[in-house]
Amino acid sequence: MKFSFLIIATAIMLAGVPLRAHHSFGGTYDVSRTITVKGKMVQVTLRAPHSFLYVEVADPDGTTRQWVIEGATASQFARQGIDKDAFKIGDPVEVVVNPSRSPNSTHGRLIQITRTTDGKSWGSKAGETVN
Amino acid sequence: MQTRTAGVVMLLALLAIRATPAQENSPVDMTGTWRWINHEDERDRNPGAFPGDYRGLPLNDAARMRADTYDEEVNSTSSLLQCRPRTPGYQPKGLDPMRIDKVIDPLTRQLVAYRISYEKTAGERVIWVDGRPSPSPFALHSWEGFSTGKFRGDTLEITTTHLKESYVRRNGVATSFRATVIEHLSLEEPYLEVTFTVIDPDYLTEPLVRSATYMRAPTLQLPPYPCQPEDNQLGEKYRVPHYLPGENPYLTESAFKYKTPQEGVRGGADTLYPEWRARAASLQPPAAQSTIKPAYTDASTHVAERADAERPRAPAYDKVAPLHVAGNVYLIAGAGGNIVVSAGGDGMVMVDSGAAAASDRVLDAVRQIHQSLRPPDVPDAASPFGNTWQAAHAFAEPTIRMIINTSGNPDHVGGNANIRKSPLFRLLGYRDPSLSLQVLAHAAVQARMVEAKAPELLVPTDTYLSETYTLYRFFNNQAVQLFHMPRAITDGDSVVWFRRSDVIAAGDIYDSEIYPPIDVDKGGSINGEIDALNKLIAMSVTEFMAQGGTMIVPGRGWISDAADVGNYRDMLMIIRDRVQAMVDKGMTLAQVKAAKPTMDFDPEYGREPGVTSRFVEAVYRSLKK
Numbered sequence: 001m002k003f004s005f006l007i008i009a010t011a012i013m014l015a016g017v018p019l020r021a022h023h024s025f026g027g028t029y030d031v032s033r034t035i036t037v038k039g040k041m042v043q044v045t046l047r048a049p050h051s052f053l054y055v056e057v058a059d060p061d062g063t064t065r066q067w068v069i070e071g072a073t074a075s076q077f078a079r080q081g082i083d084k085d086a087f088k089i090g091d092p093v094e095v096v097v098n099p100s101r102s103p104n105s106t107h108g109r110l111i112q113i114t115r116t117t118d119g120k121s122w123g124s125k126a127g128e129t130v131n
Numbered sequence: 132m133q134t135r136t137a138g139v140v141m142l143l144a145l146l147a148i149r150a151t152p153a154q155e156n157s158p159v160d161m162t163g164t165w166r167w168i169n170h171e172d173e174r175d176r177n178p179g180a181f182p183g184d185y186r187g188l189p190l191n192d193a194a195r196m197r198a199d200t201y202d203e204e205v206n207s208t209s210s211l212l213q214c215r216p217r218t219p220g221y222q223p224k225g226l227d228p229m230r231i232d233k234v235i236d237p238l239t240r241q242l243v244a245y246r247i248s249y250e251k252t253a254g255e256r257v258i259w260v261d262g263r264p265s266p267s268p269f270a271l272h273s274w275e276g277f278s279t280g281k282f283r284g285d286t287l288e289i290t291t292t293h294l295k296e297s298y299v300r301r302n303g304v305a306t307s308f309r310a311t312v313i314e315h316l317s318l319e320e321p322y323l324e325v326t327f328t329v330i331d332p333d334y335l336t337e338p339l340v341r342s343a344t345y346m347r348a349p350t351l352q353l354p355p356y357p358c359q360p361e362d363n364q365l366g367e368k369y370r371v372p373h374y375l376p377g378e379n380p381y382l383t384e385s386a387f388k389y390k391t392p393q394e395g396v397r398g399g400a401d402t403l404y405p406e407w408r409a410r411a412a413s414l415q416p417p418a419a420q421s422t423i424k425p426a427y428t429d430a431s432t433h434v435a436e437r438a439d440a441e442r443p444r445a446p447a448y449d450k451v452a453p454l455h456v457a458g459n460v461y462l463i464a465g466a467g468g469n470i471v472v473s474a475g476g477d478g479m480v481m482v483d484s485g486a487a488a489a490s491d492r493v494l495d496a497v498r499q500i501h502q503s504l505r506p507p508d509v510p511d512a513a514s515p516f517g518n519t520w521q522a523a524h525a526f527a528e529p530t531i532r533m534i535i536n537t538s539g540n541p542d543h544v545g546g547n548a549n550i551r552k553s554p555l556f557r558l559l560g561y562r563d564p565s566l567s568l569q570v571l572a573h574a575a576v577q578a579r580m581v582e583a584k585a586p587e588l589l590v591p592t593d594t595y596l597s598e599t600y601t602l603y604r605f606f607n608n609q610a611v612q613l614f615h616m617p618r619a620i621t622d623g624d625s626v627v628w629f630r631r632s633d634v635i636a637a638g639d640i641y642d643s644e645i646y647p648p649i650d651v652d653k654g655g656s657i658n659g660e661i662d663a664l665n666k667l668i669a670m671s672v673t674e675f676m677a678q679g680g681t682m683i684v685p686g687r688g689w690i691s692d693a694a695d696v697g698n699y700r701d702m703l704m705i706i707r708d709r710v711q712a713m714v715d716k717g718m719t720l721a722q723v724k725a726a727k728p729t730m731d732f733d734p735e736y737g738r739e740p741g742v743t744s745r746f747v748e749a750v751y752r753s754l755k756k
Contacts, residue, residue: 023206024179024301031178047359049213049251070207075354101182101381102204102372 028070029098029109037067037108041091046074046084053087053110055095069097071110082122092116096123157233157242157260159285159318164230164352165345167223176226180302183382185398186391188304191431194334195397197731199379199425200705201303202372209371211668211697214358215677216252216274218297219289219312220329223343227251228351236261245280245287250353252676258289265292267454269464271690272308273678289314295678296698296735299329299339307333307735308643308695321347333734334431336400358676369665371704375712376728377424383417390416397425427730434733435743443740451485451492453500456690457682458632459607463496465489467542471636471684473629474500475607478530478559482627482636483537483686484546493546494553501529532559532606535613536572536591537625537638537686539580540648548588568593571600573615575623579653600625614670616640616663620647622654626667634682637667641696643688646729646736646746647703649753656753657707664700668693702732710750720751 025031039057053069071077077086087093093115097108112123169176185198206212217225227249234244234257245258258280266277276294280287291312299306310331317324323345328338362369386396392414395402402411451465453472463470466485470493473480479500485493531553536544547570550556560567572591580590600613609631616624620639627636639648640663649655671681671693683691709728718726724747729737737743 024181024203026178027180027182027203027302028207045361047361048356049358050207052361068207100204102202105204105372107204107207 025098025109028100028102028107030101031098031109033099034096034111035099035108037069037095037097039067039093039095041087041089041093042066043089044084044087046077046082048073048075051077053095053113055093065106067095067097067106067108069095069108069110069113077122080122086120086122087113087115158282159287161245161287161316161318161323162231162233164228164348164350165323166228166348166351167226168344168346169226170344175224175300180300181381181385181388182302182379184302184385184396185300185304186385186396187403188299188398189335189337189339189400189403190304190398191334191336191734192427192429193431193434193731193734194304195425196376196427196432197305197334198303199382200374200376200731202374203302204372205701208369209697209701210360210362211673211677211694213360213677215295215297215694216249218274218294218306219256219276219278219291219314219327220294220297220299220306220310220339222249222252223314223325223327224341225249225251228348228353229345230353248353251356251358258287267452267464269454269462269469269689271679271682271692272695274676276312283315285318287314287316289316295695305334306331309333309735323347336429336431360677371701371708373705373708375709378422380420380422382423382425383420387417387420393417393423431734432727432730435727435729435737438738438740438742439744441740446486446488448486448489448492451489451496453496453503454690455503456632456634456684458609458629458634460629460632460634460682461500462684462690463493463500466493466496467545468540468639468686469636469684469688470496470546471627471629471634472497472500473607473609473611473632474504477607478532478557480533480535480602480606480611481531481550482535483543483638484534484550486542487545487549490546490549490553493550494555497531497555498529529555531556533568534570535611535625535627535636536570536576537627537636538621538623539572539576539585539653540620540639540686543638543686544576544580544585544589544591547590548586551588568602571595571613573613573623573625575621575654579621579623614666616659616666618654618656618659619649619663620653620655620660621650624663626663626670628670632682633672633680634684635667635670636684637686637696639686640664641667641683641685641691641699643685643691643695643699644736645687645739645742646732648742649746649749651749651752651756655749656756657703657710657750658753661700661703661707664696664703668696668700671696702736706732707750707754710747711754714751714754720748723747723751 037055037057039055042056043054045052051071051074055067057065057067093113096112097110100107114121230248232246233242234246236243243261246255248255256275258278260280270293272293272295274295276291278289278291280289294310296308297306298304306329310329313328315326326342328340330338383393386393392411394414395411401407448466454462454464456462459473459475461472461474466489468483468485470485471482534547534550558564558567569592571593574594574596577591577594598615602611609629612628613625616626624638624640626638647660649660673693674680677694678692680692683696685691706729710723713723729743729747733743
């Protein structure tokens with residue numbers, strides 16, 4: 001009985017998972033790998049078809065690189081409580097991403113983001129990763 | 132008794148239904164909202180098509196090479212691709228719900244068209260069922276294309292042409308702008324079965340037939356989709372992510388993961404038939420993922436050689452015809468190079484004059500445009516001269532006021548002399564013609580034509596040397612500006628922008644159906660050409676979802692928008708990078724040509740004799756400098 005309930009609950013949750021990618025996430029990113037990007041939020045654009053978070057990462061030699069992290073569409077974020085004020089410019093963040101398949105690319109697919117100052121995060125719950 | 136009464140009522144009701152005539156051209160009612168049922172191609176949606184997986188696709192080797200070198204990241208980096216809607220050749224695999232409406236003629240009450248809206252289309256796709264003819268081959272291509280429909284029994288058959296270059300799978304398997312899509316919609320309440328067939332002479336060896344099922348969803352509403360593309364290559368020069376041939380490490384990933392033979396994953400028509408099963412049974416999946424160097428050998432890889440082997444055809448100018456572009460700007464196509472005309476109360480300014488042998492027909496087209504003009508509108512801009520100026524110049528007969536040449540290409544300047552000698556050529560300005568603008572071009576065009584001892588009446592009379600040149604006055608209520616594109620096709624190329632109509636005459640820097648005719652000896656270069664296309668794209672604005680808006684008329688081919696130019700620019704950047712890698716390895720021109728760096732694009736852009744060879748040589752020489 002519990003098992004059946006779990007299946008039904010999972011099915012309901014998955015039914016709500018948006019499958020609206022304008023491109024193939026599996027083709028763009030290596031979905032079998034995750035890496036963590038640590039840096040400072042420099043731009044947030046919540047929009048359709050996908051939102052982009054820009055994170056500036058400081059290298060040990062003092063240079064900086066910009067990571068472009070692709071996430072859910074603005075309306076999907078909004079339904080899950082992420083709006084323009086959720087993460088702000090200058091926030092120190094740790095972002096778990098599927099890295100791009102493209103060589104030398106600093107693009108990634110958003111899996112989880114955490115603001116290190118207060119632990120606010122998105123992506124840890126089922127259905128938050130967008131396909 | 133009650134039973135008998137009920138029976139009579141039912142019989143009368145049936146007769147009434149029977150007596151109600153169905154619309155002649157719409158035997159069944161497909162209108163309503165429909166939900167896509169995702170029972171096929173689950174892996175294709177989630178996580179998405181893997182690179183190198185061409186199962187079920189009758190693609191040719193040119194399509195394979197193009198997909199093998201494709202990097203899906205381009206959809207994130209190019210703002211012109213992020214919001215592109217799906218074409219009908221992929222849409223039914225694209226999960227969107229759809230709504231079908233009817234467009235009814237208010238007088239005859241007959242069906243004129245179906246309108247199909249998908250969640251992620253720019254507007255409404257129109258399926259004309261009123262028997263209208265296909266648009267000109269020079270008309271704008273769109274993501275939805277031009278569709279006509281007719282019922283065969285209870286099945287609606289839709290034929291769509293004028294499509295933009297797109298894809299049939301989200302891993303780089305391309306469809307050409309020459310593709311045709313035929314859809315069959317059959318109603319089996321509450322289901323709508325859609326069978327859609329892609330016929331692509333450039334990238335498929337036989338029709339690709341697929342199907343999808345929709346289910347009635349009366350309460351479903353299409354949500355808003357305010358797609359907003361973004362240039363997210365901050366601080367970088369635009370680049371096109373792609374792999375050099377033989378360097379994509381992911382081409383065996385799908386076969387390895389799904390434990391299927393690599394030969395089947397590579398697709399092709401022979402893998403679609405039952406006989407393939409017996410052969411596949413003897414094949415093994417790859418033991419590990421590895422980088423492979425595929426060989427490309429089929430007929431699609433010899434398009435350029437076949438074009439070169441054709442006997443040169445004498446140019447024919449029997450189909451010269453005008454076509455409205457936007458605002459007061461028209462295209463005269465079929466006269467060699469395209470001619471762009473702004474027509475109105477001030478007369479006509481003509482961008483390029485076509486080939487000399489086409490001049491009589493060009494002048495006929497000018498007269499046709501003139502006949503189609505309405506009385507001059509009062510300008511809607513604040514203008515102290517507008518009303519009186521328009522009234523004073525109300526047109527009585529067709530008048531060509533000046534010619535602007537985008538280059539010295541004979542297909543663009545060849546008609547200069549004939550037009551200037553025509554009685555329709557009446558200058559605007561001083562009474563002394565020598566003081567008035569007659570034929571305007573960049574100074575380099577004039578200099579090279581004088582150097583080549585071109586006949587005097589062909590040579591531009593007026594020139595400019597600056598980066599931009601603006602006509603001294605509004606012409607037909609709009610500013611006309613020239614932009615010099617240095618080191619593109621030659622050192623003298625101009626594009627001409629009609630600002631209120633928002634039409635750009637691009638000249639030869641953009642030819643929608645052939646490689647650009649870069650002439651290194653006259654100052655052209657591949658990087659200058661790419662810079663020019665980037666500038667052209669930057670000048671343009673799409674109306675919504677990567678289409679429409681600024682119209683760009685190519686030197687040859689069909690009316691385009693920034694998305695078409697973006698595809699063309701990306702193609703040139705990919706070829707440039709391939710040739711650059713060969714130059715870096717020290718390869719000779721002969722070796723580069725033998726390696727066929729354009730092979731996957733030749734079916735689209737290399738179908739004319741000599742074009743591919745000249746283009747590869749021009750790219751090589753400009754990179755070798």
